Amino acid sequence: MKPNPIMPTIPFDQDGAHHGFLRLPYSRDDSAWGSVMMPITVIRNGDGPTALLTGANHGDEYEGPVALMDLAATLDPAEVTGRVIIVPALNYPAFRAGTRTSPIDKGNMNRSFPGAPDGTVTQKIADYFQRTLVPMADIVLDYHSGGKTLDFLPFAAVHVLEDKAQEAASVAAMKAFNAPWSMMMLEIDAVGMFDTAVEEQGKVFVTTELGGGGTATARSIGIAKKGVRNLLIHAGILKGALETGPTVNLDMPDGDCFHFAEGDGLIEPMSDLGDVVAKGQPLARIWAPDRTGVPPVTIAAKRAGLLTARHFPGLVKAGDCVAVIAVEV
Numbered sequence: 001m002k003p004n005p006i007m008p009t010i011p012f013d014q015d016g017a018h019h020g021f022l023r024l025p026y027s028r029d030d031s032a033w034g035s036v037m038m039p040i041t042v043i044r045n046g047d048g049p050t051a052l053l054t055g056a057n058h059g060d061e062y063e064g065p066v067a068l069m070d071l072a073a074t075l076d077p078a079e080v081t082g083r084v085i086i087v088p089a090l091n092y093p094a095f096r097a098g099t100r101t102s103p104i105d106k107g108n109m110n111r112s113f114p115g116a117p118d119g120t121v122t123q124k125i126a127d128y129f130q131r132t133l134v135p136m137a138d139i140v141l142d143y144h145s146g147g148k149t150l151d152f153l154p155f156a157a158v159h160v161l162e163d164k165a166q167e168a169a170s171v172a173a174m175k176a177f178n179a180p181w182s183m184m185m186l187e188i189d190a191v192g193m194f195d196t197a198v199e200e201q202g203k204v205f206v207t208t209e210l211g212g213g214g215t216a217t218a219r220s221i222g223i224a225k226k227g228v229r230n231l232l233i234h235a236g237i238l239k240g241a242l243e244t245g246p247t248v249n250l251d252m253p254d255g256d257c258f259h260f261a262e263g264d265g266l267i268e269p270m271s272d273l274g275d276v277v278a279k280g281q282p283l284a285r286i287w288a289p290d291r292t293g294v295p296p297v298t299i300a301a302k303r304a305g306l307l308t309a310r311h312f313p314g315l316v317k318a319g320d321c322v323a324v325i326a327v328e329v
């Protein structure tokens, strides 16, 4: 396969804190020999495990970038055993535009793996992670939130894996992250995900959904900051005691967790995040946006459980995910 065109401006194998860029040549109208400059920090202190920490895989999700900018600016190499690779914005063009997907090529980073060294900008970034950064890592944390269109109960998550030892190691890392909720997550569309790419390389992988709505809160950022420190302690990279509180274990047993709109309209929430709902209970009603006197369409819970995610904007379109119900275990 062709070499990836991305060039790091900092070393990966030298002790100390190095702040620089992953420079991806990107020739365009306003910059003939221009580049995409993705911020990266590498903090290394001798031999030991490597953690790869990423945020803004989707560009409108903010807990990850904030927690990782803070970590990159404050982590003292003397505290570290091994190496921490920090990329606050995995889909950097999307992050700068405040959009889920890249404004350059409309690439959704989490559907672009394994990527291609001669593909679009998004595919080139994915290929660099697939073949260069992920192989360096022992443990990978990729932060997500709901972005502009979803809102979540704050949880850390892992997937059911064929390799049960890898799954157990990922569950242990998720527990160390210690978000208020811990989820065994079912994906509706796992092909092309960074998660899948990392897991297929046999790495310990933890992801999150920490909030949403295209913003972050003091609480959700607190969860993100505490979680990454705990994860690094768990991995043996930082010393100290885990800062832990209670976490509720959640599971998504099957596709009945997901509820989708079948028409456009004005959404009336009938349950809020964290509410315990019964099977058949109305989760939301969708009103016709264009006339009065028409009864709303009710979206009823397909199973009992906890409302874990919800559609965020006030208007909904056919096919939008309106609600996700998870089950407490």
Ligand SMILES: [Zn+2]
Residues within 6 Å of the ligand: 057, 058, 061, 143, 144, 145, 146, 147
């Ligand atoms: Zn996301």
